[in-house]
Amino acid sequence: MGNTKYNVLFMRDDDSVKRYRLSPFWLRVLLWIVILLAICAGAGAWAGYTFWTENMHLKQDKIELQKNLSDASVQLERLENVNKILDSYDPNELQSLLAAVPVEEKKVESTPAVNLDKLLFYKNLMRAGVENVKLRKSGGRLALSFDLNNLQTASALSGLAKIALIKNDGKSVEIKANHNDMSFHIQRFKVVRTRFSVPSGSELDDLYGVRLMITTNKGELIFSEVYPLSRFLN
Missing domain, CATH: 2.60.40.10 (Immunoglobulins)
Incomplete structure (x- = not known):
């Protein structure tokens, strides 16, 4: 049993039969190599899918951040516009005008708010x-x-x-x-x-x-x- 060998035959129509003798050890080695290759292929496919999914999530997060930055920029510009409008009104002149107008006329002649x-x-x-x-x-x-x-x-x-x-x-x-x-x-x-x-x-x-x-x-x-x-x- 210790000298057991496996015979592998290769036959072609235009050539003689070739025979190879392999010990069980080399067959087991070949089997383990195939299993390891399958495991590596599976691990590579899983890693590729995982990295691809993370990359898609990162791209989506980048789009959301750019949109939020754009919205924030618009809001900031609008607030700056509001500030410029408020700065265009002189509070002292407005206060003097209100003090000079009689109480009965203030409701009629008051300037409409913007x-x-x-x-x-x-x-x-x-x-x-x-x-x-x-x-x-x-x-x-x-x-x-x-x-x-x-x-x-x-x-x-x-x-x-x-x-x-x-x-x-x-x-x-x-x-x-x-x-x-x-x-x-x-x-x-x-x-x-x-x-x-x-x-x-x-x-x-x-x-x-x-x-x-x-x-x-x-x-x-x-x-x-x-x-x-x-x-x-x-």
Whole structure:
């Protein structure tokens, strides 16, 4: 029994039969090698799936962090806008005015409060991205430019960009800019440039900011944000 051997035969049609004699030890070694290879393959597959899952979770966390950072940036800018509006009111002058007006007339002649929610209204459906907004004086007019990106590149985005000027008292004046400048049909992005005049009867000092609105060809508002003029015209 100690000299037991296994005969392995290899037969071909065009060659003689070849025989190999193997001891049980080498057969067991070969079996263990196959088992180890199977274990290694299984461990490699498990490790690959685990690392892939962790990588997907990390990517998702990164997207959430970027979104939270973007939202925080927007909220910070809105708070800065609110602070600038509040700073534009002189508390001493307001107090003097209230003291000079009789009690009976204060309710009638009081200045309406500015609705900050309406003034600083912000909307972003994440379908259109607006970047690199620039505004400058150009020959007695205002020149506006910005990058318009299609955030859903699976389909083209068509529509119209609109402009409105926001006065210090909270009123909005829509600007009729050149339609060819403001209309778009994009798969990826477009640089929008246009020029417009300040409405008659208004001065730059009377204006707080410019509202930029993006609408689809169906008239749906998908983006709206107010940019203070002090951000561009100093």
